[in-house]
Amino acid sequence: MVGRSEPRSELRRVLDTVASTGTSAPQVCVVRGLDGIGKTSVLRAVQFEAETRFAMCTLRASLRSGTPSDALAAAARRRCGEAAVVPVRGRRAHRPASCQAHDIEALLRSVARRTVEERPGGLAVFLDDADGADPAVLRTVARVVRSSREGRAGAPVAFFIAAAPGRLSVDSVSADEARFETHDLERLDADASRRFLALPAASGGVEWEEEAIDRAAAWAAGFPAALQVIGAHAWAAALTARRPARTMSKAHVDAATRPAIRSLGPLYVAALKQVTEPRERRFLDALATLPGGTATQADVARAMGVPGRTLTAARARLTQAGVLVAAESGGLAFGMPGLDAHLRFASRAAERR
Known part of the structure; x- marks a missing residue:
């Protein structure tokens, strides 16, 4: 993953802590950044390490709609089947944090019992698309993590939450409830942007002119999603030109700009x-x-x-x-x-x- 070794190392440290200390020091990491900055890619890489290196059971859920307890119940069904899901109490659309925490505690205990032999390292929970989630989600998670420390969740637990900049501030969460960390993903620097563009092109047998790759990197401004689409559309422009080329030029980058903007439309809508x-x-x-x-x-x-x-x-x-x-x-x-x-x-x- 180009240019993301530092945030991955920071999040890996959380897995190390949970794996080494068990229920004594569960943690919550909030990873913030605009759509397209790479939050989901970073969390997927950390999820892979949780499963392969730390033998953890992982649950991944989207908070785009519904409560954390409902989203995690759906994730548990995918992971362990219907038997793993404990019915939630009440059906009100917005249950208090304490009720949701109780639901999640019961759910995590159920998942832990069913996966402990296969995955003895504990649980890693990944909550994506938290941009529009109720800020009370952090209070819910804090309660769950405090219960984990007290042994009620049935296994060591780490939470990783992806959100937009400025969302889900940890300031309102009591420090004695859980150890919360906030990681703001920054744009890639110029060298990382060039590598991001050059590596897939080289694997496909396509090259960049120096001025062309500099122009593409400058246009994308360090945004991984923008680098991906400008590179793909410049490649398409080179291959579909009147004289197809295996080297991307400034003209191909210029031709790629408008379709790249169209491709990024959903990210603009989400940001706005x-x-x-x-x-x-x-x-x-x-x-x-x-x-x-x-x-x-x-x-x-x-x-x-x-x-x-x-x-x-x-x-x-x-x-x-x-x-x-x-x-x-x-x-x-x-x-x-x-x-x-x-x-x-x-x-x-x-x-x-």
Whole structure:
């Protein structure tokens, strides 16, 4: 996994701790980053190590819809069959954290009993798509982990949760309930981006011109998902050109940009779900109309026709969500490559309706 050795090592350390100390020090890791930054890939790699290196039973569930207890019940069915699932108490859509924790404790005990001979290393629980989850999910997990430390979960437990930037803050969780860690995934640097593009091309017998790979890496701005799609579309452009080529050029990268933006559409939509205030959306729409891809808060304010000081709170929220980042010039830039083009397209589509 290119450029992700450090976060993988940090998460592997959690598995080491749980494996070596048993129920005495369970941990919870919240891995944060925008969609496309590589959260799911990192967690899948850690899940593989949990199973192969630490002989742990793993459960993986999505929190895109439903409560943690319901999501884990579905994961347990996939893993152990219907017999592993303990009926949850009550059917209210939003049960309190204490009730959900009780449900999960019972579920983990059931799974542990059925897998202990095959997987004696304990349990590793992976909760993905927590971007829109109720913040109470951390309180639920904290209760489960505290019970694990007291021996009620039936096995050592480690939790790994993927969420968007600024979500699922651990500040509200009491330190004596569990050891929580937050890991924010950063963009890949220039060297890692080039390797990310070069390795699959080389395995397919395709090469990059130096200027072409630099242009593709610069456009993707260190986003693994963007690197993947720009590389794939540049490759397709090279192979389907009037004169098919085995070397990707700057022209192929330029031809790949528009289809790459279309491919990233679902990631843009997911990121923009965090933009809940009309002023924040107008801020982004105004920034997208400005040339050069970067601008100051004052530039955006002039484009919106409002005083600059009225945008400070919106800027802070958008930066915390990762939708905006600080540019090298001291201004602002979009946190995802191609998001400005996506917003301009959406604005034109809205005007035509």
